[in-house]
Amino acid sequence: MYDQGGYDSIGIGMFGDVIAIDIDGCVEDGKLNAMVTEVVEALDNYVEYSISGTGIHLWIKAPGFVYDTKRYYINNQKAHMEVYPAGVKNKFIVTTGNALNRKDVNECTEAFAEIVEKYMVRPNADKVKEPKVRPAGSYLSDESVLRKMFEAKNGEKTKLLKFHIILFARFIILLVLFLLYIIRTRCYNYIIPVQ
Numbered sequence: 226m227y228d229q230g231g232y233d234s235i236g237i238g239m240f241g242d243v244i245a246i247d248i249d250g251c252v253e254d255g256k257l258n259a260m261v262t263e264v265v266e267a268l269d270n271y272v273e274y275s276i277s278g279t280g281i282h283l284w285i286k287a288p289g290f291v292y293d294t295k296r297y298y299i300n301n302q303k304a305h306m307e308v309y310p311a312g313v314k315n316k317f318i319v320t321t322g323n324a325l326n327r328k329d330v331n332e333c334t335e336a337f338a339e340i341v342e343k344y345m346v347r348p349n350a351d352k353v354k355e356p357k358v359r360p361a362g363s364y365l366s367d368e369s370v371l372r373k374m375f376e377a378k379n380g381e382k383t384k385l386l387k388f389h390i391i392l393f394a395r396f397i398i399l400l401v402l403f404l405l406y407i408i409r410t411r412c413y414n415y416i417i418p419v420q
Contacts (some may be wrong), residue, residue, distance in 0.1 A: 236319050239311040242288040244337065245318040245331065247307040249280040256279070257325075264344070265325075267336045272325040280305075281325065282318060285292070287334040295344040304344045 239245060251340060252274065261281060265272050292310035300307040309318050314351045321375040374383045 235322075236317040238317040239309045239314075241311055242286045242290075243330075244285050244290075244292075245309040245310055246283040246285070247275065247280065247309065247318060248283075249275070249277075249305040251281060251305065252279050260344075264306075264340055267333075268333050269328065269336070270333060271328045271330050273321050274323040276319060276321055277322075281338050282320065283367065284320075284330045285337055286330060287337045288332060290334050290337060292341075296347060296350045297341050298347055301345050306344055308341065308345060314350075335411055338374045 237245075246264070246268075247263055248264070251258045257265065265281070268283055268285055270283055272284075273282050274280070275282055287302065287310075290310075291315050292308070294313060297308070299309075309316055371397065374380065
């Protein structure tokens with residue numbers, strides 16, 4: 226339908242690990258200003274002109290990045306930069322398809338963390354911790370998880386539960402072995418008479 230006309234653009238919601246960055250008033254005579262050039266080069270992802278032609282949109286992926294709104298602005302009016310992180314705001318951004326480059330939308334979590342530290346930090350951010358990046362999966366080994374479980378306040382109950390699980394598993398194994406023995410030695414006639 227978009228191809229047939231009647232629409233200026235398409236709005237895309239932010240989901241998963243996709244983040245859009247909207248920077249206004251940064252294009253003069255078709256050229257990006259110095260700050261935006263730095264951001265575009267650092268993130269090295271898909272960039273397009275906004276509808277007005279005087280701003281840009283950057284599309285990136287930052288899996289695991291936790292956008293802490295107590296630390297970072299969503300819209301830093303001084304920098305003319307607005308960040309649309311998935312799961313933080315229920316907004317969408319309009320895409321124009323008027324690309325500045327031929328890049329894909331790729332992962333750039335570390336570069337994004339540096340950009341938001343430089344341009345999106347609130348004045349009182351010193352009281353807030355550094356940006357968090359959730360690791361994919363657990364960062365603890367199985368042994369570490371078990372040790373933490375056993376050292377916890379209810380660690381004795383956990384140990385008892387583990388003991389019962391192991392005991393039950395051994396019982397099942399013995400039962401299966403016993404049944405296999407009976408079948409193998411054809412002693413099942415004594416248990417279940419064959420007609």
